[in-house]
Amino acid sequence: MMAISKTEINLRRLLSAAPNQQNQSKLMHYVATLREQLEQLSEEKTHEGLPRVTKTKVNEYYEKIEAVASKIAAQVMAWFVVALSLIVIWVASLCKIFFGATFSFKAAILDDGITPHKKNVLFVIAHPDDESMFFSPTINYLTTNAYNLHILCFSTGNDDGMGSIRKDELHQACAVLRVPLQQLKILDHPNLQDGFGQVWSHDLLTEIIDEAVTNHDIHTIITFDNYGVSGHSNHRDVHHGVLKFLKIRTERNIKAWEKLVSLKIFRKYCGPVDWLSILSAKRHPSKLIIINEQPWKSFEAMAQHLSQWVWFRKLFVIFSSYTYTNILCRINP
Known part of the structure; x- marks a missing residue:
């Protein structure tokens, strides 16, 4: 063999x-x-x-x-x-x-009898670039429909020692998003510094929010949800600060909306096709859908944050559903 x-x-x-x-x-x-x-x-x-x-x-x-x-x-x-x-x-x-085939259910987000140009809306955020990364669809929708926007940013984002640079970048981003610079307030409070290890006092946040609402006759607040979109502790503290303000100042009858988070990572990074969130929101009247008709403006706004415009954030802006769609939920304190 x-x-x-x-x-x-x-x-x-x-x-x-x-x-x-x-x-x-x-x-x-x-x-x-x-x-x-x-x-x-x-x-x-x-x-x-x-x-x-x-x-x-x-x-x-x-x-x-x-x-x-x-x-x-x-x-x-x-x-x-x-x-x-x-x-x-x-x-x-x-x-x-x-090409403008927008969704008829994107909602009159602030329809309570007040004409848009008299409606004062306050975005409450934690850091420069939050407005461009997470809230640009809503900001674009509201500015296009003549709402009067204010932004309250609780820090300069000085975790890496670039607070002054990031402050200027936020000014430039707001110019792109058509938010008047005199209606942008950026804080640099010693007890509200950027960082995952920084705990922000909800009482202090509530006090500052109360002042902003009073000074600008705010009718509606838009902010993060309980998870803070990305899970950042500063984002979550901002949410709790807004929630506490609403509980304390019930007589003001302020409407507040929180940004929902896609629980599955696929839905979070599926770009403009988060149909599951859209279909879910259609079945719940307490949720609003805002479709970004000008996503290129979101790219341009985020590009103003040059200190943060690194490769993975470029990918985030391209693929993140937050660039194309905002699903908002009414906050009921």
């Missing part, structure tokens, strides 16, 4: 291991190696000059190798179809936004 060559032994071992290999790149390498080994095996000769393996055996190995290769092809095709489908939906959604 003819001894099995080293090449055939290695080929059999690799064929045996291939079905258990889950890493697709390694599996592709297996197939390439198996094909090379089969070609080498088919050319091997005995001392008498005869083929070491029969043509039937070569064909048998070939069929087994191609079966492994077809498994890879099927997986690649499945991923390709999924990716292509997502791209088509994504592009179609962008076209819907860019």
Whole structure:
């Protein structure tokens, strides 16, 4: 009986291991190696000059190798179809936004009998760039419809020692978003400094919010939800400050809306196609949907924050659903 060559032994071992290999790149390498080994095996000769393996055996190995290769092809095709489908939906959604086919249910967010140009809306945020990263669809909608916008920013974002730079960047972003600079207030309070480890006093926040509401005759407040969109502790403290203000100042009859968070990371970074949130909001009258008809303005506004305009934030602005859609929920203290 003819001894099995080293090449055939290695080929059999690799064929045996291939079905258990889950890493697709390694599996592709297996197939390439198996094909090379089969070609080498088919050319091997005995001392008498005869083929070491029969043509039937070569064909048998070939069929087994191609079966492994077809498994890879099927997986690649499945991923390709999924990716292509997502791209088509994504592009179609962008076209819907860019070419004005807006949603009729995006809502008269502040419809309570007061004309828009007399309606004073206060955005309460924690850091420069929050307005562009998270709230730009709502800001664009309100400025387009002649609402009178104010922004209260509780810090200069000085965690990295660039507070003065970030303050100037917020001024430039507000110019892009058409928020009057005299209606922007940026605080640099010693007890309200930027940072994950910084705990902001809810009493202090409430006091400052109360002052802003009184000075500017604010009718509506828009801010973060309980999670703070990104989970940042400063964002969450701002929410609790607004909530406490609403509980204490019930006689003012101030409306307040919080920005909802997509709980699943896919929905958070699916760009303009967060249809699950949109369909969910349609079934709940306490939720409002704001579609950004000018997403390019959101890009331009965020680009003003040059100190923060690094590659991963560029990707965030492109793929984040917050660039294209805001789902707001009424705060009931």
